[in-house]
Amino acid sequence: MVSIKDIAKQAGMSPSTVSRVVNGKKNVNSAKRKEILTLIEKNGYVPNNAARSMVLKRSFTVGIILADTFNMFQRQLFSFIERRLGSFGYNTHFFFVKFEENSEEECLAKLKGEKLDGVIMIHEVQNPSFYESVKKLQLPLITSTFNRAGFPSIHVNEEDAAYEAVRHLVNLGHRKLKMISSKGLSCGGQRAEGFFRALEEAGIRRTPEEQTVFVHQYTAEFGMYGMKELLLRDRDFSAVFAATDELAIGAMRILKDEGLRIPEDVSVVGFDDIDISSYFMPRLTTISQPLLEIGERTAQILHKYISGEQEDVMDITLPHKLIIRESTCAPPRSIEDIRKST
Amino acid sequence: MVSIKDIAKQAGMSPSTVSRVVNGKKNVNSAKRKEILTLIEKNGYVPNNAARSMVLKRSFTVGIILADTFNMFQRQLFSFIERRLGSFGYNTHFFFVKFEENSEEECLAKLKGEKLDGVIMIHEVQNPSFYESVKKLQLPLITSTFNRAGFPSIHVNEEDAAYEAVRHLVNLGHRKLKMISSKGLSCGGQRAEGFFRALEEAGIRRTPEEQTVFVHQYTAEFGMYGMKELLLRDRDFSAVFAATDELAIGAMRILKDEGLRIPEDVSVVGFDDIDISSYFMPRLTTISQPLLEIGERTAQILHKYISGEQEDVMDITLPHKLIIRESTCAPPRSIEDIRKST
DNA sequence: ATGAAAGCGCTAACAT
DNA sequence: ATGTTAGCGCTTTCAT
Numbered sequence: 001m002v003s004i005k006d007i008a009k010q011a012g013m014s015p016s017t018v019s020r021v022v023n024g025k026k027n028v029n030s031a032k033r034k035e036i037l038t039l040i041e042k043n044g045y046v047p048n049n050a051a052r053s054m055v056l057k058r059s060f061t062v063g064i065i066l067a068d069t070f071n072m073f074q075r076q077l078f079s080f081i082e083r084r085l086g087s088f089g090y091n092t093h094f095f096f097v098k099f100e101e102n103s104e105e106e107c108l109a110k111l112k113g114e115k116l117d118g119v120i121m122i123h124e125v126q127n128p129s130f131y132e133s134v135k136k137l138q139l140p141l142i143t144s145t146f147n148r149a150g151f152p153s154i155h156v157n158e159e160d161a162a163y164e165a166v167r168h169l170v171n172l173g174h175r176k177l178k179m180i181s182s183k184g185l186s187c188g189g190q191r192a193e194g195f196f197r198a199l200e201e202a203g204i205r206r207t208p209e210e211q212t213v214f215v216h217q218y219t220a221e222f223g224m225y226g227m228k229e230l231l232l233r234d235r236d237f238s239a240v241f242a243a244t245d246e247l248a249i250g251a252m253r254i255l256k257d258e259g260l261r262i263p264e265d266v267s268v269v270g271f272d273d274i275d276i277s278s279y280f281m282p283r284l285t286t287i288s289q290p291l292l293e294i295g296e297r298t299a300q301i302l303h304k305y306i307s308g309e310q311e312d313v314m315d316i317t318l319p320h321k322l323i324i325r326e327s328t329c330a331p332p333r334s335i336e337d338i339r340k341s342t
Numbered sequence: 343m344v345s346i347k348d349i350a351k352q353a354g355m356s357p358s359t360v361s362r363v364v365n366g367k368k369n370v371n372s373a374k375r376k377e378i379l380t381l382i383e384k385n386g387y388v389p390n391n392a393a394r395s396m397v398l399k400r401s402f403t404v405g406i407i408l409a410d411t412f413n414m415f416q417r418q419l420f421s422f423i424e425r426r427l428g429s430f431g432y433n434t435h436f437f438f439v440k441f442e443e444n445s446e447e448e449c450l451a452k453l454k455g456e457k458l459d460g461v462i463m464i465h466e467v468q469n470p471s472f473y474e475s476v477k478k479l480q481l482p483l484i485t486s487t488f489n490r491a492g493f494p495s496i497h498v499n500e501e502d503a504a505y506e507a508v509r510h511l512v513n514l515g516h517r518k519l520k521m522i523s524s525k526g527l528s529c530g531g532q533r534a535e536g537f538f539r540a541l542e543e544a545g546i547r548r549t550p551e552e553q554t555v556f557v558h559q560y561t562a563e564f565g566m567y568g569m570k571e572l573l574l575r576d577r578d579f580s581a582v583f584a585a586t587d588e589l590a591i592g593a594m595r596i597l598k599d600e601g602l603r604i605p606e607d608v609s610v611v612g613f614d615d616i617d618i619s620s621y622f623m624p625r626l627t628t629i630s631q632p633l634l635e636i637g638e639r640t641a642q643i644l645h646k647y648i649s650g651e652q653e654d655v656m657d658i659t660l661p662h663k664l665i666i667r668e669s670t671c672a673p674p675r676s677i678e679d680i681r682k683s684t
Numbered sequence: 685a686t687g688a689a690a691g692c693g694c695t696a697a698c699a700t
Numbered sequence: 701a702t703g704t705t706a707g708c709g710c711t712t713t714c715a716t
Contacts (some may be wrong), residue, residue, distance in 0.1 A: 016704080017701085019694070020701095021693060039607060044478075046451050050392040051693035051708090055693085055696080056694085056695070058698095075417060093435060093436075094435075112343075114392075116390060220621050250621060264489070271348065279594075346711095355687085356688075361710070369686085370686085376701055390708090390709050392708090396708095397691075397709085397712080
């Protein structure tokens with residue numbers, strides 16, 4: 001591998017001069033600069049990152065932590081983040097935390113091993129000591145699409161958004177609602193809160209044991225499990241709020257298999273507005289998050305922290321939007337309703 | 343940040359000894375080893391990767407190159423690869439190549455900047471000089487789910503698989519078939535070949551201008567475009583072969599919007615068997631690739647190359663499988679058919 | 685079994 | 701404007 005010394009030797013100059021050229025410093029004779037540039041081109045020289053990051057004590061690399069089961073929403077998000085980060089000159093290094101016991105700690109160890117400039121968390125880690133450790137690392141850290149007290153973060157108001165989704169159902173006339181959400185992750189909890197708030201506001205009694213089912217992952221597969229469980233309890237509901245679109249997709253599959261029509265028999269609303277949701281049959285009513293903006297801001301603000309332009313913890317809430325499509329409509333009229341209206 | 347020197351100082355020993363302990367060398371007094379281990383634990387010491395990779399001239403990191411538009415199939419694949427690589431002790435560093443002009447070159451530069459142990463390509467790069475450059479790097483490189491002459495690779499037989507998918511359609515009685523595929527990427531081409539081979543075998547004339555549409559990306563969105571284009575030409579077809587499931591999903595959306603039923607009016611078959619395909623309505627008939635095995639083998643074989651156990655180029659073809667679900671059936675009977683049968 | 689010293693490729697402070 | 705030097709954190713001879 002060709003090094004800075006090789007280039008210097010070929011040019012008959014010192015490594016410092018080459019270094020100056022590589023790093024675009026001003027004080028270099030322009031003829032020499034040109035010569036060095038040609039040599040670099042000719043030899044295909046690229047500075048060794050490891051060496052550079054050793055002396056600089058930074059790597060121009062930011063780490064992104066996310067679950068290795070990341071969903072399509074997160075997949076889109078991190079693409080946006082990565083792109084923007086690239087425009088600021090950062091490399092991006094992904095750390096996938098697995099479901100296994102010690103994976104979070106391993107991840108932390110890896111983080112430490114690299115001289116990262118900053119960290120973005122898209123995955124919400126379970127172990128609180130993780131956050132403590134990161135704090136000790138003195139590493140700029142920002143959470144995206146969820147928030148954790150004490151850390152900068154970019155996100156929508158999860159509870160309000162869920163509330164709005166469920167209120168849409170209530171406004172349509174639904175009184176018997178169910179929810180599929182997830183335990184453990186804070187956004188699951190916040191979305192559940194929104195669900196209950198909408199119920200309460202509508203004067204519907206809160207009976208979590210009947211109304212909700214909690215699953216372990218935000219995947220279509222778990223959406224299936226959730227819906228099966230719900231159906232096992234009873235069929236006495238006309239609408240379902242799923243905490244993510246993936247969950248909704250799995251739930252709809254089961255509904256369909258059980259011969260229930262969507263939305264005529266059961267309305268379904270999701271959360272996230274992943275790509276596939278507008279292709280699905282029926283197209284899914286859902287909450288859309290401003291993904292691009294979340295991504296951009298996340299990258300931007302981390303950059304500010306890294307370059308020292310931003311000191312205090314900033315927490316940014318971006319607006320969500322309810323997207324009404326085909327998976328929701330007024331509930332089927334019950335026998336009582338029909339009786340009343342005649 | 344605590345370094346090996348700090349640990350050495352605290353232990354009252356030399357950095358060499360600490361290094362030996364960290365790297366699990368035998369020749370260390372076991373009392374001292376224990377003491378050092380405690381110190382390491384207490385201080386949360388993690389070796390600096392950059393420093394280590396400088397002296398070792400390797401990084402225990404492998405790079406994975408993929409398009410930043412990677413689809414769900416690839417997403418699953420790289421998770422498997424990453425996992426397996428981890429079990430061999432490698433870190434994984436992702437390089438997303440974007441659609442922009444010079445992105446492939448930038449990617450190459452980044453590759454060079456890291457001291458990677460090896461490279462896995464999931465994305466097929468357009469520029470042939472890319473492969474030349476990588477060859478010059480002397481870096482073990484393996485391609486996964488596509489293949490390129492001269493490089494080791496793990497993949498299914500794309501052409502055979504596509505042939506089988508289309509033959510399924512033909513066996514069902516379809517004579518008027520269309521295809522949505524992609525130009526540029528070799529698997530698009532190979533899948534197209536399989537399509538034509540099945541047609542020819544069935545004695546159906548090959549008229550590419552009518553029968554095929556080529557799009558730029560393997561996404562549902564482009565599947566929509568492709569189907570719109572097809573429909574614009576004529577409605578005289580009873581089956582569509584889409585080169586990926588995403589394409590199929592987009593295509594089905596348009597079909598549905600045009601009032602065509604799947605599969606009663608038009609049969610659709612995809613390729614890849616991504617998760618969502620079995621949730622979709624109708625469930626998609628498709629070709630499944632042995633994703634897990636592809637991932638495992640890719641990681642395993644790269645590991646062999648890196649550790650010098652494998653020298654010559656090995657090319658492994660794994661078996662695919664046709665999964666028949668709900669999106670295909672016999673074609674609607676044409677007027678002539680009905681006439682004949684009476 | 686252990687320590688001292690050299691060196692990996694680079695940058696920056698300090699000469700000149 | 702340019703070269704010399706030291707040193708980033710680590711591993712690995714080479715002594716002892």
